[in-house]
Amino acid sequence: MRSEPICRVADIRAIETRMAGQPLMERAGLSAATLARDMLADRRARVLVLAGPGNNGGDAFVVARHLASWFFDVVVCALDGAARMPAEAVAARAAWRERGGTIVSDWSGDREFGLIVDGLFGIGLAREIDELHARWIVQANDSRIPILALDVPSGLDAETGVAQARTIRARATATFIALKPGLLTLDGPDYSGAISVHRLDAADSDMPATAGTWLDWAVLRTALPEVLLRSRRNVHKGTYGTLGVVGGSDGMVGAPLLAARAALHLGAGKVLVGVATTDRPAVDWQQPELMLRSAADVLERTLDAIAIGPGLGTGETARGLLGGALRLATPMVIDADALNLIAADAALSAAVAARSAPTVVTPHPAEAARLAGVKTLDIQANRVEAALTLAGRLNAGVVLKGAGSVVAYPGGSWAINGSGNPGLASGGTGDVLAGMLGALLAQGIALGDAMPLAVCLHGAAADALIAQGAGPLGLTASELPLAARRLLNDAARG
Secondary structure (H helix, E strand, O other), X not given: OOOOEEOOHHHHHHHHHHOOOOOHHHHHHXXXXXHHHHHOOOOOOEEEEEEOOOHHHHHHHHHHHHHHHOOXXXXXXXXXXXXXXXXXXHHHHHHHHHOOOOEEOOOOOOOOOOEEEEEOOOOOOOOOOOHHHHHHHHHHHHHOOOEEEEOOOOOEOOOOOOEOOOOOOOOEEEEEOOEOHHHHOOOHHHHHOEEEEEOOOOOHHHOOOOOEEXXXXXXXXXXXXXXXXXXXXXXXXXXXXXXEEEEOOOOOOHHHHHXXXXXXXXXXXXXXXXXXXXXXXXXXXXXXXXXXXXXXXXHOOOOOEEEEOOOOOOOHHHHHHHHHHHOOOOOEEEOOHHHHHHHHOHHHHHHHHHOOOOEEEOOOHHHHHHHHOOOHHXXXXXXXXXXXXXXXXXXXXEEEOOOOOEEEOOOOOEEEEOOOOHHHOOOOHHHHHHHHHHHHHHOOOOHHHHHHHHHHHHHHHHHHHHHOOOXXXXXXXXXXXXXXXXXXXXXXXX
């Protein structure tokens, strides 16, 4: 098994240029028509094809031609604008006409169709959709007829995942050559439905070095780091590292405890919880294996990794603890309040960037905006670019959390996570992710392996809980570590 590459729009255009002269539109239309036929297997045989003014519309005409050749009743709805279409799309439109196909210039909104094929706008859309096409989109969405989108749902930005006010909500999307970021992050997952990739004979060698990676638990579980397999017998708790979790100001002790419990369940040999408040508990009765100390005491110990920030607070005590931690040559996860401290203090930010030990920051969009000195909307406007920019600025791995969490590295490589669900939108789940990352780093797993594994496993644990009936409504952070441990052990057993 292999992970699917993700290509930004400029990379897709470059691949298309290299493949110029090949019948890409014919291949795209045939592959999408085959998927449409499968979707129609148990439904009415009448199909509505919405064809736009560009190459996406050309793909739609090829789909229509193939479906008609397979004896489906096909209605194509398109404006009269062939003269302004790209040459290949003009040829596809003409081929539809030559086989006797007709084109209607408007759609009344009737619902006597088994499938709608959305071929209005593709990856080149860079303007607001005009009123007529917007009306078709609204009618398609309101019809409750299953929709198959070609390449991307019309109205969805293929680069960023930002959806226009009127955007197709597809049951399935047949995307061509490679995945696009916009399908996978921000609004994309709410509009794209089930995504299938149709390479159109593009080879792995055609994918650019700048392509991202789609994080899929089914793939990652087949190549776990050796230390997680627990195949050696001559070991002890020190073999699997000591993690220090530092946080827990007044009223926030639960945050580092959630992180620490997650770390234990992901195999850290020893976990010390450095609590910032002086009124700290002596023991965690739910997880008595944890060792509770003062935050300053834990930072003086010999540690294999540190996770700092959950519930830490943003006062002077917290700032001093973070400053001291950053001076340690220890792999580090920086989360929550520690991120806000860095955002507000140029010296702390510089200290992060100057670190030589592996460092990962795990902001949600608002925290990322504070780190970057911009608005949250600016982060969400292009999540991949925002994560890469932060990774370069902080010289750290970045996990930009949210729908389709983005994993980015200082060298420019990146990935988007495919696991997870709305059950993760509850308090404490980010603390659990910080603890999972810390546990993997403490066990000696390289940052480039620990980040995608922790992020994807975190989401996969939530997915497993839903499969068992525990959520998404009411799914809690405390439930994730046991589910994650079960997934790891099942994967290790093959």
